[in-house]
Amino acid sequence: MNKSKFQIIYDELAQQIQDGILQASELLPSENELAVTYEASRETIRKALKLLSEHGYIQKMQGKGSVVLDVKKINFPISGLVSFHELANKMGKRARTDVIQLTEQQMSSHLLDHFQLKEQELIWEVKRVREIDHEKIILDKDYLLSSVIPGLTREICEHSIYEYIEQELGLTISFAKKEITVEPPTNEDRDLLDLKGYDTIVVVKSHVYLEDTTLFQYTESRHRPDKFRFVDFARRMK
Missing domain, CATH: 1.10.10.10 (Winged helix-like DNA-binding domain superfamily/Winged helix DNA-binding domain)
Structure with missing residues (x-):
């Protein structure tokens, strides 16, 4: 046409x-x-x-x-809790999400530590590749407690998990603890992302809590380093 x-x-x-x-x-x-x-x-x-x-x-x-506008880098707030879907809305059809994995399984001992639990629980493992301007530049790996977030579907994961949590489940997402590191890419990163020769990945690890302080999500957001600018507002305290 x-x-x-x-x-x-x-x-x-x-x-x-x-x-x-x-x-x-x-x-x-x-x-x-x-x-x-x-x-x-x-x-x-x-x-x-x-x-x-x-x-x-x-x-x-x-x-x-x-x-x-500066389209080479995308501003990600460090202190805010903003979903990729909310950022993608500003970019229209420049951004899309591909759900690579959605499984419900027993959490590993590694995740047991992240969720600060004594006994294993069922957990959703979600892997999503974020594509912007036809380049695959983010790998999001999310782990969510099934007991708190039931009924996840591929359609929800393609659209917005946070929107589902807040609008469909009626829960309030309150705060997150974040850690940002720079790491060598894994084989998975190389397979799923368009790294274009970059030998580092910016990894944002987040523990996300509901209003009642329930830790319901651990996530690793793995970014190609040239595309993202992490921003925050800081005030000097005396």
């Missing part, structure tokens, strides 16, 4: 942003200039710009025009 004119313009501008020809914080040419360049109507240009905005490539600023 032939692409419409605005989709062709969108593809060309998105590619220029990805390639760095149009750089972060740079203003796009005006609608009039783009209309002349692409021999298109202003309405067609507006449709292309709307799609760029929806997919996280630009930010429209009143009175200034369209500013190119």
